[in-house]
Structure formats: structure tokens, C-alpha cells
Amino acid sequence: MNQMIINSTTIGVVISVMGYELGLLLKRKFKSAIFNPLLISIIFVICCLLLFRVDYNNYNKSAQYLSYLLTPATVCLAIPLYQQIKLLKENMVAIFAGIISGVLTSLVCIFVFALIFNFGHEEYVTLLPKSITTAIGMGISEELGGYVTITVAVIIITGVLGNICGEAVCKIFKITNPVAKGIALGTSSHAIGTAKAMEMGEIEGAMSSLSIVIAGICTMVGASVFANFI
Structure with missing residues (x-):
């Protein structure tokens, strides 16, 4: 074989x-x-x-x-966003505030996690891009000196968990707004979470698609800053 x-x-x-x-x-x-x-x-x-x-x-x-096919598939997620462009304009401030809050929460949690378990710099920066799409996360990890293969595994695990648990978490905390659901899934669990968001509805899918892009850009900047903390 x-x-x-x-x-x-x-x-x-x-x-x-x-x-x-x-x-x-x-x-x-x-x-x-x-x-x-x-x-x-x-x-x-x-x-x-x-x-x-x-x-x-x-x-x-x-x-x-x-x-x-990973990169063009990610780019194609812009299609549902274009279809909901009016909704984006109406809720722009709330949407961007939610995405930025999600990115900061992820980076801070990894920082605290690294302090608790006494991680070295390499292990720490390996986990920083855990909540963004693989295409972007691999580049960030490599540039910061992390272990790229472990970063890929962590990104996939994060996405799968978001896909499996995302809808249940929304129900537990009574999150019913489709925009909020989409932002939460896209910011925390990238493309795999977006697949779940698209199952939930068109608005959820569009907002999740936007979150992937904005969260990726914010994480690139934020990870470069947070990488200096350990």
C-alpha cells in the first residue's frame, strides 16, 4: 500500500x-x-x-x-456575504465590535493558558492562530517561530469543536440573533464553523464568512503583539 x-x-x-x-x-x-x-x-x-x-x-x-483548493474555497465564502451586504451596512459597528472582541478573547485565553502551563515561546505562538483559517494560521505560526504542523492540528480541532458545539452553545445562552450566531461561529471556529453557520441560515453563513476575513486580519496584528509577551 x-x-x-x-x-x-x-x-x-x-x-x-x-x-x-x-x-x-x-x-x-x-x-x-x-x-x-x-x-x-x-x-x-x-x-x-x-x-x-x-x-x-x-x-x-x-x-x-x-x-x-483551500485558498479559493475560502475566497468563495465572500459570495453569501455579498448577498447580505445590506445587513452588513446596517449592523457594521456591532459586527466589527463582536469580531474584534472575539479575537482579543482568543488571544488573551491563549496567553493565560500559556502562563498556567508554563509554555515556552515556540509552544505559545503555535497556539495563537488557533481560531483562524488554516491558510492564514500556518503563515502566522511560521513567521512567529511556532510549530506549523501542530498549529494546523489545533486549528482543525478548534473548527471541529465549534462545528459540533456551536449551535448547542447558542441555545444554552439563548443567542437567537442570526448575526450574532454567525459572528460567534466565524470568529471562533473559522471555515469549519462557517459550514455549520451556513446550515443554520443564510444570514448566519454570510456573517460567519465576513468574520473569517476580519478575524484573520486582526489575529495577524494581534498575534504579532501578543507574541512578545512570552
């Missing part, structure tokens, strides 16, 4: 897509947030690599074409 992946340029993509399709099937069947397609696909790929003793680097090389 390892040799097959080495000789193939697409089998890594096939394995990844199969895992995601399995996740979609389970989610439709059981209708539970815990069966998140991305989470299921991650578990599926890990099991395949362990079962067939496939080297991760070989798999990653074969699946790299999926990574090329």
Missing part, C-alpha cells in the same frame, strides 16, 4: 474524499453533530495510514492537491 501511494499522484485524494463521504453518510443517518464529516474523515485517514503502515509524508504528497 505504501508503494502504491508513492507511485500514485491521486490515491491520497481518493482516501481523503472517501473518509469525508463516509462522514456525510454517518451524519445523514444518525443526524448527530458528533458525526462531523471532517472529524470522521480525519479518523478514517489515520486508521488507513496505521492499518496499511503508510508513511505520512508519502500520503501528504499524494493528497497535496486538496490543499491547493
